[in-house]
Amino acid sequence: MQSVNLDAVDKETLVDASGFVFDNSLPLEKRAARMLEQLKNPYCFRYGDMAIKLEFAEDGPSLQELLTGFFLRQKSGL
16 A cells, blocks of 8 residues: 555545545544545545555654644645
8 A cells, every 4th residue: 555656646536535524523543544434545545636655664653643734734825
């Protein structure tokens, strides 16, 4: 999943995450499972017209923390 070359991928084949909503009423494990089910590849997706590839440091924040922050910034227009 991490090895997608963003320059070689057709962004139209990537899942559009612009409508994704975290359901904070679900337990953490179910939220993560729902995200994986909808995004298919949490490392490479698109947001509207923009292709996004995520890479992580071993000691960095979790995927959920990063995606939550990203979607909140998009929602607020920052």
